[in-house]
Amino acid sequence: MNRKVRHYIDLVIVLTQKELKLRYKNSFFGYLWSVGQPLAFAFVFFISFKIVMKVQVEDYTVFIISGLFPWQWFSNSVNASPMVFLGNASIIKKVSFPRNLLPLSQVIQDMIHFFFAIPVIVIFLFVYHKTPSLSWLYGIPLLLFIQFLMTYGICLIVSSVNLFFRDLERLTELMVTLLFYFTPILYPETMVPEKYRTILHCNPLAPLMISWRDLFLKGTLHPFYLFTSFVYAGFTVALGYWVYRKLSMRFAEVL
Amino acid sequence: MSESVITFDNVSKYYPLYHHLTGGFKHFLFNFPQWIRTLKHSRFNALCNISFEVSKGESFGIIGRNGAGKSTTLGLIAGVLNPSQGKVAVSGRISPLLELGAGFHPELTGRENIILNGVLMGLLRVEVMRKINEIIAFSELGDFIDQPIRMYSSGMLARLGFSVVAHLDPEILLIDEILAVGDIEFQKKCVDKLMDFKKKGITMVFVSHSLDSVKMICDRTLWIENHVVKMLGSTEEVVGDYAKSYAV
Numbered sequence: 163m164n165r166k167v168r169h170y171i172d173l174v175i176v177l178t179q180k181e182l183k184l185r186y187k188n189s190f191f192g193y194l195w196s197v198g199q200p201l202a203f204a205f206v207f208f209i210s211f212k213i214v215m216k217v218q219v220e221d222y223t224v225f226i227i228s229g230l231f232p233w234q235w236f237s238n239s240v241n242a243s244p245m246v247f248l249g250n251a252s253i254i255k256k257v258s259f260p261r262n263l264l265p266l267s268q269v270i271q272d273m274i275h276f277f278f279a280i281p282v283i284v285i286f287l288f289v290y291h292k293t294p295s296l297s298w299l300y301g302i303p304l305l306l307f308i309q310f311l312m313t314y315g316i317c318l319i320v321s322s323v324n325l326f327f328r329d330l331e332r333l334t335e336l337m338v339t340l341l342f343y344f345t346p347i348l349y350p351e352t353m354v355p356e357k358y359r360t361i362l363h364c365n366p367l368a369p370l371m372i373s374w375r376d377l378f379l380k381g382t383l384h385p386f387y388l389f390t391s392f393v394y395a396g397f398t399v400a401l402g403y404w405v406y407r408k409l410s411m412r413f414a415e416v417l
Numbered sequence: 418m419s420e421s422v423i424t425f426d427n428v429s430k431y432y433p434l435y436h437h438l439t440g441g442f443k444h445f446l447f448n449f450p451q452w453i454r455t456l457k458h459s460r461f462n463a464l465c466n467i468s469f470e471v472s473k474g475e476s477f478g479i480i481g482r483n484g485a486g487k488s489t490t491l492g493l494i495a496g497v498l499n500p501s502q503g504k505v506a507v508s509g510r511i512s513p514l515l516e517l518g519a520g521f522h523p524e525l526t527g528r529e530n531i532i533l534n535g536v537l538m539g540l541l542r543v544e545v546m547r548k549i550n551e552i553i554a555f556s557e558l559g560d561f562i563d564q565p566i567r568m569y570s571s572g573m574l575a576r577l578g579f580s581v582v583a584h585l586d587p588e589i590l591l592i593d594e595i596l597a598v599g600d601i602e603f604q605k606k607c608v609d610k611l612m613d614f615k616k617k618g619i620t621m622v623f624v625s626h627s628l629d630s631v632k633m634i635c636d637r638t639l640w641i642e643n644h645v646v647k648m649l650g651s652t653e654e655v656v657g658d659y660a661k662s663y664a665v
Contacts, residue, residue, distance in 0.1 A: 168541055176536045184524055253520040257537050258496040258511075329441030414497045415432055 173259060177267035182274070196275045197282050200230040207348055219350060221379075224286040228378035229347035229371050231283060232305075235276035236313050236367065237338045239269045243317040244324040244331035251417040261410055262403070265317040273310060283378055295381025304388070305373055308395045312370065315398030322409045325416050345371050366394035422589060422620050423471040423494055428503035430464040430489055463489040465644045466503070473509075474618040478635030478652060480625070480659055485641045487624045491591050494622060509620070512538060512587035523567035527558055527577055530566055534581045548584045556580035557603075576603055583610045589620045608633060628656050 186192035204226045212222045219225055246265045247254060254261060280302070284294055324330040345367045346354065354362050362368050369391040376382050445452055464486045471477045479487050492498040493505050520537045521530050531552055535545035553562050556576045566574060582590075592611075611634055614621060625631050631638060631652060638655040640648040648655050 165541070169536075169539065172536050172542045176533050176542065180522060180525065180529075180533055183529065184522065187524055250520070253537060255492070255497060256495070257520065259537070327442045327445065329443065333442065411499055414492060 170260065170263065173263050174267050174270065177263060178271050178274075181267065181271045185271075193278065196234075197279050200227070200234045200279070201282070204230055211348060217349070219353075221290045221292075224283075224290045224292070225350075225375070225379065226348060227286050228283055228375045229345075231276060231279050232309060232374045233342065233345070233347055233367075233371060234279075235272045236309065237342070238275070239272045239313045239317055240320060240338055241335055242268055242272075243321040244334055246317065246321040247325055247413060248417070255414050255417055261413060262318060262406055265321050266314060269310060269314045269317055272313075273306065277306070287378070292379065295377075297381045297383065298377065301377040301381075301383050304383075305370070305377060308388075308391050309370055309374075311399045312366065312391070312395040315395070315400070315402030318399075318402030318406045322406045322413075325413060326409070341365070341367060344368075347371055347375075363390065366391075366398065369394070421470040421472045422507065422509050423477075423622070424504070424506040425467050425469050425490075425493070426504040426506075428464060428467045428493065428500045428505055429462070430486075430493065430498065431460040431462055431501045434459040434461055462644055464493075464641075467641070467646055468503075469639055469646065469649055471620060471622065473620055475637065476615055476621045476623060476635045478623050478625070478631040478638035478656075479641060480628070480631060480638060480656070481641035481647075486644045487641055488593060490641065491593055491622065491624055494589075495591055507589065509588035510539070510586075511589040512582065512585050512591060521566060521574065521578070524565050526564060527556070527562040527566055527569070528553070530577065531581055534578070535584075538581060538585055539587070540585065552580045552584050555583055555606075572600060572603070579603075579607055579610075583607075587619060589622070590614060591622050593624045594626065628660060632656055 185196075204223060207226050207230075208223050211217045212219075243265055246268050247261065250264055253264075287294060320330065320334055324334075344362075344365055346362070351359075351362060351368070351372055369387040373383055373387045373391055376384060376387075467486075467490065479490060481487050489498065493500055494507055495511060496507070520534055522533070525533065528549070531549060532542065532545050535548075535552075536542060540548075556562070556579075558573060558576060561569065561573065566577065569577070608630065611621065611623075615634065621634070623631065623635055635652045637650065638652040639646065640655050640659055648658060
């Protein structure tokens with residue numbers, strides 16, 4: 163293999179390792195930590211929506227969890243992305259290497275966390291007398307790939323633009339939270355009134371999160387949702403790369 | 418003279434003054450016309466019409482006062498910055514080093530930082546692993562190597578950083594102010610290593626305020642003052658005049 167390519171792969175590995183090590187170094191409960199947060203949220207949502215507001219959704223706990231875990235990956239990566247370049251200023255100003263490897267390793271790192279959280283979903287499935295399905299074998303890699311593209315694209319945009327507009331960080335957090343409630347995670351898409359359905363389809367995260375949940379709960383993948391999420395992801399990553407290409411020339415100047 | 422590996426042809430570098438940019442979106446939206454105007458007009462000239470060549474195997478010093486444009490020059494050579502005007506041509510594998518310990522993380526151990534830093538500097542992981550014992554031995558950090566580097570003193574950090582650099586295999590080495598820290602013994606070790614590099618025929622660009630080390634290492638020296646070339650010639654002449662101009 164070409165030395166340059168091998169070096170880039172090594173860079174991604176080393177940068178990802180660094181983030182993983184940092185995460186687990188100072189906390190004994192590193193793994194519990196990354197699983198604990200979505201579980202805590204699931205608990206809160208269960209109380210407020212199932213017990214207090216009595217939403218009519220079957221097996222509500224596992225229903226929320228199967229959407230919350232992949233969402234956690236997305237939101238962790240996107241919320242971390244404003245700092246991806248800023249936090250690595252010393253490297254960017256001194257070493258010439260493809261800077262997009264930094265957000266790339268951020269997304270990979272969060273993907274790894276998500277991947278290792280899947281057993282928790284399995285446990286909850288068993289609690290509700292459901293079982294993992296064989297379709298996971300191709301479904302999970304497929305959705306991982308789609309979400310990876312989508313998340314990476316958005317991270318590229320946010321991390322690049324944030325260098326020029328430093329208050330994007332606050333805006334990002336707000337947008338991610340808003341997007342969470344507009345995405346059918348706490349409620350099934352069928353509960354959305356007919357006339358608002360089209361708006362739902364404008365949300366690039368909606369088809370992806372619906373697909374994850376269908377896969378985890380029923381072992382099925384809806385071709386329409388799969389296709390739209392793929393189109394959204396491809397578009398996002400292309401846009402992200404374009405923005406990054408336009409701005410990356412100036413990174414070292416503004417840091 | 419042999420072929421030149423670094424060529425600066427009338428290079429200028431402007432920085433837009435980005436402080437208005439970092440004012441954020443609110444500022445951008447509410448002061449749009451002004452924002453555009455400042456973008457066009459407020460800029461800072463870091464380098465004006467710099468031309469020089471460094472030939473293969475040469476040790477080239479750059480001296481000048483703080484803010485004269487030395488680091489910008491190194492940034493241009495390293496390919497971290499792009500020139501606003503003129504052309505920069507660099508041929509050969511360049512050590513992307515502008516300062517010791519780029520990318521060191523305080524929470525990681527010395528050993529982990531060597532791997533991270535080595536890969537950032539352009540080595541493959543297997544190459545770092547092959548050399549890691551040598552690097553650790555060179556740094557003389559002993560048991561500290563497995564401690565997080567936030568516990569290191571600045572001298573120890575310099576040792577760690579230089580030990581990685583000393584085991585790189587570059588064709589062009591860029592060095593920015595690295596001999597300032599570290600004890601005398603280690604400084605000597607660094608200079609010896611640089612001399613070693615020099616003997617091996619590695620091209621070096623050396624930025625320093627320490628005129629003694631410039632004299633010791635560099636064949637030719639460039640004096641940058643107020644963003645333009647003030648003098649370019651043999652180290653002896655340039656450093657002599659430079660020292661004279663600041664003698665009280």
